[in-house]
Amino acid sequence: MRIGELARRAGVDVQTVRYYEREGLLDAPARTPSGYRAYGPAHLERLRFVRHCRSLDMALADIRRVLALAREASVACDEVNQLVEAHLARVRARRQALERLEQQLEALRAQCANGQRIAGCGILQELIHAAQGEACACHVEGAR
Amino acid sequence: MRIGELARRAGVDVQTVRYYEREGLLDAPARTPSGYRAYGPAHLERLRFVRHCRSLDMALADIRRVLALAREASVACDEVNQLVEAHLARVRARRQALERLEQQLEALRAQCANGQRIAGCGILQELIHAAQGEACACHVEGAR
DNA sequence: GCTTGACTTTATACCGGCTACAGGGCCTGC
DNA sequence: GCAGGCCCTGTAGCCGGTATAAAGTCAAGC
Numbered sequence: 001m002r003i004g005e006l007a008r009r010a011g012v013d014v015q016t017v018r019y020y021e022r023e024g025l026l027d028a029p030a031r032t033p034s035g036y037r038a039y040g041p042a043h044l045e046r047l048r049f050v051r052h053c054r055s056l057d058m059a060l061a062d063i064r065r066v067l068a069l070a071r072e073a074s075v076a077c078d079e080v081n082q083l084v085e086a087h088l089a090r091v092r093a094r095r096q097a098l099e100r101l102e103q104q105l106e107a108l109r110a111q112c113a114n115g116q117r118i119a120g121c122g123i124l125q126e127l128i129h130a131a132q133g134e135a136c137a138c139h140v141e142g143a144r
Numbered sequence: 145m146r147i148g149e150l151a152r153r154a155g156v157d158v159q160t161v162r163y164y165e166r167e168g169l170l171d172a173p174a175r176t177p178s179g180y181r182a183y184g185p186a187h188l189e190r191l192r193f194v195r196h197c198r199s200l201d202m203a204l205a206d207i208r209r210v211l212a213l214a215r216e217a218s219v220a221c222d223e224v225n226q227l228v229e230a231h232l233a234r235v236r237a238r239r240q241a242l243e244r245l246e247q248q249l250e251a252l253r254a255q256c257a258n259g260q261r262i263a264g265c266g267i268l269q270e271l272i273h274a275a276q277g278e279a280c281a282c283h284v285e286g287a288r
Numbered sequence: 289g290c291t292t293g294a295c296t297t298t299a300t301a302c303c304g305g306c307t308a309c310a311g312g313g314c315c316t317g318c
Numbered sequence: 319g320c321a322g323g324c325c326c327t328g329t330a331g332c333c334g335g336t337a338t339a340a341a342g343t344c345a346a347g348c
Contacts (some may be wrong), residue, residue, distance in 0.1 A: 002324080002325075003324090003325070004252060004323095004324065004325080013306080013307075013326095014325085015306075015308080016305085016306065016307085018327095019305075019306065019307090023305090025188065027235070032314095032318090034315085034325085034326090035311080035313085035314085035325080035326060036314080036324090036325055036326080037325085037326090045275070045276070047276055048275045048276065049271065049272060049275040050165055051275070051278065052271060052274050052278050053271065053275075053276035054305090055278075056245065056248060056252070058247060059247055059304080060304075060305070060336095061304095062158060066268070066271070069262055069268075070244075070262060070268055070281045071262035071291055072262055073261065073262050074184045074261055074263065075261060075262050076259070076260070076261055076262075076264035077256060077260045077261060077264075077267070077268065078258050078259075080256070080262070080265055080267050080268060081253070081256055081265075082257055083257070084249060084252055084253050084267055085253060086247065088246065088249040088250065088253060091242055091245055091246050091249060092246055095239060095242035095243055095245075095246055096211075096311060098235055098238055098239035098242060099239055100237055101200065101201055101235050102235050102239055103231040104200060104236060105200060105231065105233065106202070108228055109228050109229060109232060109277060111220060112190065112225055112226055113348095114222050114226070115220070115222075116220070116221045117217065117218055117219060117220055117221060118213055118214060118216055118217050118218065118219050118221045118224070119217035121216065121221035121223075121224055121225075123224050123228055124210070124213075124214055124221065124223070124224060125224060127193065127197065127210070128193060129195050131189070131193040131195070131196035131197075132191055132192065134195065134196055146296075147295090147296075148294090148295065148296080155337075157335085158295095158296090158337065159335075159336065159337080160334085160336085162297095162298095163334075163335060163336090169332090178296085178297090178342080178343055178344080179296080179297060179342085179343085180294085180295085180296055180297080180343080180344095181297090194310080194341095198334090203333080203334090204334070229321080
């Protein structure tokens with residue numbers, strides 16, 4: 001099959017397929033006499049694998065590593081486990097950060113009702129006030 | 145004060161200060177005879193404001209807009225409110241997506257204990273299996 | 289006066305994960 | 319023979335910085 005069909009069947013853009021090839025996530029396929037890429041079912045399977053990993057928000061470098069490991073059946077799989085574990089830790093940290101951020105933004109939103117003018121906008125006042133209290137954390141002179 | 149002191153007092157990198165100037169978030173300061181940037185207290189206040197907004201993960205374009213609006217005291221502040229509201233919605237959506245992702249990754253992690261070999265790694269098998277079930281959502285032929 | 293080192297200047301490239309565009313070639317159907 | 323759709327390569331843009339190079343400036347110490 002040609003690149004358009006492959007892309008359509010995996011639900012990705014044609015450009016993305018070429019990008020993955022450049023990045024070493026898809027093997028370069030055979031070419032037709034006119035230079036078109038000619039893919040087989042294995043390429044589709046690989047592409048779907050990559051997309052599934054991406055849907056889990058794994059980095060391309062991590063996916064590349066998993067693909068490399070997957071080729072060596074007899075090696076211990078600890079590295080795969082660690083990779084997933086580390087990724088989970090990052091996702092969890094980010095989720096927690098976003099939770100805190102969400103609370104801050106909810107508090108900020110509550111500072112102003114519609115119909116105000118800029119001069120009396122509670123949101124702006126709060127933003128300015130909070131910024132003033134925020135020196136560089138590593139260099140607070142009055143503290144201690 | 146010069147750029148190094150400004151950056152240190154705001155807790156940012158010197159490069160970042162110049163970047164913000166290029167991006168129109170900080171006014172270009174006066175220059176000393178030798179071409180060094182010379183900042184006043186207002187610049188520091190502005191920089192801290194920008195950094196506070198960034199700590200709320202606001203986009204630079206949004207911050208630029210807020211700064212522009214802040215200059216016009218008598219205009220209605222609805223746009224500020226909408227901006228915060230839209231940002232909150234994005235943060236919330238992202239947080240929820242990460243929550244789902246976290247659960248998926250936890251389930252994935254549970255598929256394999258350490259000490260396995262690649263050939264028997266539950267995580268890899270699950271990744272491969274899940275990828276196979278994932279055609280393009282917009283073009284499932286057997287469904288219906 | 290000369291050197292050292294810390295600071296500053298501009299310009300340019302890089303990161304991830306695509307996405308878009310330009311300028312061409314190929315192929316099929318009418 | 320030509321219109322339209324597909325494909326090719328190469329390049330640039332997005333975001334919010336970060337990193338590098340090569341050069342200029344300035345104060346302190348010898």
